[in-house]
Each structure stands twice: as structure tokens, then as C-alpha cells.
Amino acid sequence: MLKPKIAPSMLSSDFANLAMLKCGADWLHLDIMSLFTGNWGELVQRIKLKSMWPGVALKPGTNIEEVYPLLDGEDSVEMVLCMTVDPGFGGQKFMPEMMNKVHALRKKYPSLDIEVDGGLGPSTIDMAASAGANCIVAGSLVFGASDPAHVISLMRKSIENAQGVG
Numbered sequence: 001m002l003k004p005k006i007a008p009s010m011l012s013s014d015f016a017n018l019a020m021l022k023c024g025a026d027w028l029h030l031d032i033m034s035l036f037t038g039n040w041g042e043l044v045q046r047i048k049l050k051s052m053w054p055g056v057a058l059k060p061g062t063n064i065e066e067v068y069p070l071l072d073g074e075d076s077v078e079m080v081l082c083m084t085v086d087p088g089f090g091g092q093k094f095m096p097e098m099m100n101k102v103h104a105l106r107k108k109y110p111s112l113d114i115e116v117d118g119g120l121g122p123s124t125i126d127m128a129a130s131a132g133a134n135c136i137v138a139g140s141l142v143f144g145a146s147d148p149a150h151v152i153s154l155m156r157k158s159i160e161n162a163q164g165v166g
């Protein structure tokens with residue numbers, strides 16, 4: 001089984017109230033958008049040397065084929081984030097057509113951490129989990145909830161169910 005990882009998106013958070021850290025989240029998700037034009041292999045190596053995990057995010061318009069060289073080579077990333085909205089802000093509508101990418105990735109890389117981000121909620125989480133995502137970023141859902149810990153546990157359950165556990 002792949003460990004479910006639930007990552008509240010800090011874009012939707014109140015920085016003056018980070019009680020979320022005590023609600024059972026595995027990661028905190030922070031968007032930093034920039035254009036990288038350097039040496040990819042060197043960057044990955046430097047991240048790994050610091051005992052951190054390199055990952056890569058795919059915007060909705062990027063084809064899945066573009067990520068394969070970053071997973072198959074020597075300096076491979078350890079997580080792929082399939083954006084399910086265009087990056088920029090929270091509260092957007094989930095793009096179900098992105099599930100083809102998640103599915104293709106899961107088929108080719110059974111033990112890869114695959115993350116989805118954007119528009120995740122009760123009506124979309126199961127779709128993402130059954131396509132093979134084991135890491136979920138959620139902004140409005142978590143930070144808008146009266147009981148964030150409960151929401152986080154439901155998301156975890158959804159991934160476990162999709163994996164046939166629990």
C-alpha cells in the first residue's frame with residue numbers, strides 16, 4: 001500500500017492561525033511559481049543531497065509524456081503532481097480529464113507518489129483516488145471546514161478505500 005498523504009494548501013490558509021498543523025495533515029503544500037531554466041540533473045542531485053525529495057508539477061496543458069524522462073533517468077524525481085486546475089488560486093473547478101494522466105502514471109509507476117491539486121472535495125476525491133493518486137492537496141475544503149481533522153481523515157479514508165485497504 002502507498003501511504004496516503006494529505007497536504008492542506010497554504011494558499012487558502014490564514015497564516016495567523018496555523019492550527020491545521022495539529023489536524024493530522026502529512027504535509028503542508030506551499031506554491032512557489034517560477035520559471036526554471038537551469039540544469040535539471042544538478043538541481044535534483046542538490047535537493048537529494050539535502051535529504052529532501054524532488055518532485056515535479058504538471059500544469060493541465062502539459063502532456064504526460066513530458067514527465068517520463070524525469071522519472072526514468074538517473075536523476076529521477078520522487079513525486080509527480082498532476083494539477084487538476086490551472087495554477088494560481090484556490091476554489092477552481094476540478095478537471096476530471098486530468099485523471100487520464102494520473103491513471104497512466106500509476107500504471108507505469110506503481111510505487112510513485114502521485115499528487116493531485118485543485119478542486120478536490122467530496123465529489124472529486126474518489127475519482128482522483130481511484131485513478132491512482134495517493135497524495136491530495138486541498139485548500140478550500142480543509143480551510144473552509146468547521147472540522148478540518150474530520151475532513152482530512154475522510155480524504156485519507158478515500159485513498160485507503162481506493163487501494164482496497166481499510
Ligand SMILES: O=C(CO)[C@@H](O)[C@H](O)COP(=O)(O)O
Nearest residue numbers: 009087088090091119139140
Ligand atoms: O495551487 C493551487 C492553485 O494554484 C492549489 O493548491 C489551490 O490552493 C487548491 O485550492 P482548492 O482548489 O483546494 O480550493
